[in-house]
Amino acid sequence: LFAFLPEHHLLFSCGHWDQSVKVTQVDSGKMLQSVTLQRQVVTCLCITSDCNKHWLVTGSRDCTVAVWSINPAVAECPISKEPLHLLYGHDDAVCCVSASGSKDIVCSGSEDGTLIIYTLRTGQYVQSIVLDARMLEGPLGSIVADREFGPAKASKSSANQSHARISVTWV
Numbered sequence: 001l002f003a004f005l006p007e008h009h010l011l012f013s014c015g016h017w018d019q020s021v022k023v024t025q026v027d028s029g030k031m032l033q034s035v036t037l038q039r040q041v042v043t044c045l046c047i048t049s050d051c052n053k054h055w056l057v058t059g060s061r062d063c064t065v066a067v068w069s070i071n072p073a074v075a076e077c078p079i080s081k082e083p084l085h086l087l088y089g090h091d092d093a094v095c096c097v098s099a100s101g102s103k104d105i106v107c108s109g110s111e112d113g114t115l116i117i118y119t120l121r122t123g124q125y126v127q128s129i130v131l132d133a134r135m136l137e138g139p140l141g142s143i144v145a146d147r148e149f150g151p152a153k154a155s156k157s158s159a160n161q162s163h164a165r166i167s168v169t170w171v
Helices: none
Strands: 002-005 010-013 020-025 031-036 042-050 053-060 065-070 085-087 094-100 105-110 114-118 125-130 152-160 163-170
Touching (some): 002 042, 020 042, 085 114
Antiparallel strands (some): 020 031, 065 085, 094 105, 105 114
């Protein structure tokens, strides 16, 4: 529900009743901006940077993902007025997002177990990974997400029909 741009002392928050994303100046506690685009509550967000460019990625209950440009030099409105991309493809609420500026990638996950990968800079669809709920039935079913820094690699291995392990590693 929160992301921080430490070098500019900006805190981004979501989960607000008015479907907004808010930007707060950490030093003063002053709310700088409130942006509303998505039609339902924004459930998750992340920030990524590359070569002094910054992006905010938001996911919502309305099944959309938005990619915003952040310009910390514009003190009163650091988030762009319009998103760079509004990404579609999920059939259920988006519950997690992750992005890498250096790898030009945005990943979003929804409550129905779908992971969608897009490019950050152009918003182009890359791939979907759909997790079949039957694969997780039984005592051995689990999902493991290990996070390190860097690009995402997703692998699926199955010991038998009733067990699957999904591992996402950022290297």
